[in-house]
Amino acid sequence: AQRVTQPEKLLSVFKGAPVELKCNYSYSGSPELFWYVQYSRQRLQLLLRHISRESIKGFTADLNKGETSFHLKKPFAQEEDSAMYYCALTPSGGYQKVTFGIGTKLQVIP
Amino acid sequence: GAVVSQHPSRVICKSGTSVKIECRSLDFQATTMFWYRQFPKQSLMLMATSNEGSKATYEQGVEKDKFLINHASLTLSTLTVTSAHPEDSSFYICSATRQRGGAEAFFGQGTRLTVV
Numbered sequence: 627a628q629r630v631t632q633p634e635k636l637l638s639v640f641k642g643a644p645v646e647l648k649c650n651y652s653y654s655g656s657p658e659l660f661w662y663v664q665y666s667r668q669r670l671q672l673l674l675r676h677i678s679r680e681s682i683k684g685f686t687a688d689l690n691k692g693e694t695s696f697h698l699k700k701p702f703a704q705e706e707d708s709a710m711y712y713c714a715l716t717p718s719g720g721y722q723k724v725t726f727g728i729g730t731k732l733q734v735i736p
Numbered sequence: 737g738a739v740v741s742q743h744p745s746r747v748i749c750k751s752g753t754s755v756k757i758e759c760r761s762l763d764f765q766a767t768t769m770f771w772y773r774q775f776p777k778q779s780l781m782l783m784a785t786s787n788e789g790s791k792a793t794y795e796q797g798v799e800k801d802k803f804l805i806n807h808a809s810l811t812l813s814t815l816t817v818t819s820a821h822p823e824d825s826s827f828y829i830c831s832a833t834r835q836r837g838g839a840e841a842f843f844g845q846g847t848r849l850t851v852v
Binding site: 635660662669670671672675712714723724725726727728729 | 770777778779780782785829831840841843844845846
């Protein structure tokens with residue numbers, strides 16, 4: 627079974643402080659991991675995926691297979707980063723079922 | 737980028753009536769669409785996977801006869817909540833992917849259903 631765990635429902639940080647949104651997963655095969663973001667009054671959208679290995683809006687995430695983690699990080703939080711962040715998993719290849727974590731609300735305090 | 741449009745964005749209906757929600761991929765063909773339900777302050781719960789031209793695959797605990805899904809074309813999937821009750825009130829979201837295997841999911845804006 628696929629499972630995604632985001633242990634923090636709410637994360638509050640001050641502007642300029644580092645951010646780390648935690649995500650752990652459980653999957654027996656080879657997964658693809660994503661971070662989706664939902665800004666206020668907007669739809670869910672992809673932030674980044676592990677296979678791209680890119681930095682989007684200053685955010686990065688590294689897949690750690692040993693720890694089965696895919697934490698989202700940003701060195702300096704900005705107010706516009708305030709949003710809901712969802713970690714998601716899908717099996718590589720074939721069936722595309724996406725499993726989402728419960729989401730973490732990031733609140734950046736000015 | 738790819739756009740998924742959901743309609744209506746809000747609907748209020750009387751208990752016992754049926755409501756249809758449409759999900760369209762506007763600029764790409766979606767062989768697979770997904771329907772989610774989101775309760776307040778909770779995560780998205782996958783209800784069913786909809787494949788064009790075939791029956792939807794429902795997740796455990798989701799009533800097939802209650803939530804009818806039709807995926808008649810590569811750009812349109814519909815979710816019909818039949819004989820709606822107040823407990824069906826929720827936020828319903830669809831998403832679509834362009835290709836098999838780990839593709840990015842594009843989301844509709846969601847539909848807020850209120851059953852009175």
